[in-house]
Amino acid sequence: MNSRERVKAALSHVEPDRVPFDFGATPVSGISAGALARLRPALGLPYKPVKVHEPFQVLGDVEEDVIERVGGDVIGLWTPKTFMGYKNENWKPWELMDGTKVLVGEGFAVDRADDGGWVLYPQGDRTAPPSARMPNNGIYFDAIVRQEKYDEDNMDGRGDWKDQVSVLRDDELLFYENNAKELFDNTDLAIIGNYMFLSIGDAAQIPGPGTKITPGVRKADEWYMAHLLHPGYIHDIYSFQLETAMKNLPLYKEAVGDRIEAVLVSGTDFGTQRGLFISPDMFREFYKPYYKKINDWIHENTNWKTFYHCCGSVVDLLDDFVDMGVDILNPVQCSAAKMDPVMLKDKYGDKLVFWGGGVDVQKTFPFGTPEEVYEETTARLTLFSKGGGLVFGCIHNIQANVPTENIVAFIDAIRDFNA
Numbered sequence: 001m002n003s004r005e006r007v008k009a010a011l012s013h014v015e016p017d018r019v020p021f022d023f024g025a026t027p028v029s030g031i032s033a034g035a036l037a038r039l040r041p042a043l044g045l046p047y048k049p050v051k052v053h054e055p056f057q058v059l060g061d062v063e064e065d066v067i068e069r070v071g072g073d074v075i076g077l078w079t080p081k082t083f084m085g086y087k088n089e090n091w092k093p094w095e096l097m098d099g100t101k102v103l104v105g106e107g108f109a110v111d112r113a114d115d116g117g118w119v120l121y122p123q124g125d126r127t128a129p130p131s132a133r134m135p136n137n138g139i140y141f142d143a144i145v146r147q148e149k150y151d152e153d154n155m156d157g158r159g160d161w162k163d164q165v166s167v168l169r170d171d172e173l174l175f176y177e178n179n180a181k182e183l184f185d186n187t188d189l190a191i192i193g194n195y196m197f198l199s200i201g202d203a204a205q206i207p208g209p210g211t212k213i214t215p216g217v218r219k220a221d222e223w224y225m226a227h228l229l230h231p232g233y234i235h236d237i238y239s240f241q242l243e244t245a246m247k248n249l250p251l252y253k254e255a256v257g258d259r260i261e262a263v264l265v266s267g268t269d270f271g272t273q274r275g276l277f278i279s280p281d282m283f284r285e286f287y288k289p290y291y292k293k294i295n296d297w298i299h300e301n302t303n304w305k306t307f308y309h310c311c312g313s314v315v316d317l318l319d320d321f322v323d324m325g326v327d328i329l330n331p332v333q334c335s336a337a338k339m340d341p342v343m344l345k346d347k348y349g350d351k352l353v354f355w356g357g358g359v360d361v362q363k364t365f366p367f368g369t370p371e372e373v374y375e376e377t378t379a380r381l382t383l384f385s386k387g388g389g390l391v392f393g394c395i396h397n398i399q400a401n402v403p404t405e406n407i408v409a410f411i412d413a414i415r416d417f418n419a
Helices: 001-010 031-041 065-071 168-184 218-230 231-257 280-286 288-300 314-325 340-349 371-384 403-419
Strands: 050-054 072-079 092-096 101-105 110-112 116-122 131-134 188-195 262-266 305-309 329-332 353-357 390-393
Touching: 001 188, 031 065, 031 101, 031 218, 031 288, 031 403, 065 231, 116 280, 131 305, 168 188, 168 231, 218 231, 218 288, 231 280, 231 288, 262 288, 280 288, 288 314, 314 340, 340 353, 340 371, 353 371, 371 390
Parallel strands: 050 101, 072 188, 188 262, 262 305, 305 329, 329 353, 353 390
Antiparallel strands: 092 101, 110 116, 116 131
């Protein structure tokens, strides 16, 4: 099998010739730019400054020479704009906190903060208030909440989110069409579309780091409370997002066709380390109906699989995920409460494709030995690969503090398992 055939088989719950591997194809299965810069020479690849193609998490662009060297099978169809609202074009030099030289898009605009860190401006506009902050010695940005006072008696969800939700423009559709054709015609890699159609309630998007003004509720705690205090406001926003997504789906489909194997529908986290952010009943009221409409359209009109990123302990929602048409679960955080890998495979292995499920990025990867990384990676591969239904990868992004030798051990374990 080639990579595309291998991923197709896995997504259909057919055991392929070897386990397909995703190394950096999505914004939730990526690698820190600093870690990627150190990895290149360890893989025997020539020096090349890493491009920070996702500035909020400071993720590096995993180029095709890296994908080939590690044995990767997936490549991402990225969006024309970054999470911070500017385009990845006209690259310029920048330095990470540790001195690593990287490249960033022309619209990447930062200033030093009082603590020696950085503040980042939305859409590269320094006339707007900064929307993200990296602390001194930090490795990624955190959103700056810019919530202003709002009138609880006159809340307007659609108006508050009009700058964050829009119908795809012709230039954006042309970008998707050209890039999908380029990747499909010139590689045999499986392509995943990274346009998040309906990341409703995503804690990363609520503060609006890529927009210049952020009216309405923007603080995470107030957002969750608004589900009870102002349910009409939350439904108004989610309905607006759904209506826009339903307009964008046929446009995106016309642009990319069946060249992609899966599409990243949502990156909203519903789980914490120990349980859910909200009750299952609230999920069924505020989220499930909207997601089901998106998934139904995709399944009725395309060959794509629906990819959902959801961190934490989400086992109490997995039956709902299956019922609403989720095909792929990422990152499969086995370190969270009740997310036992054996149980997950036994109960949901024929219903959900696990995308991730690899070495624990909270403990083993940053703090374990290469031998421990190799052993844990092999164990997860052995468990999750049976019968297909696995696209392997780390449990979320590889952070900047992961030792290079541990990343190499992770890659070696996959290669040896697939030999």
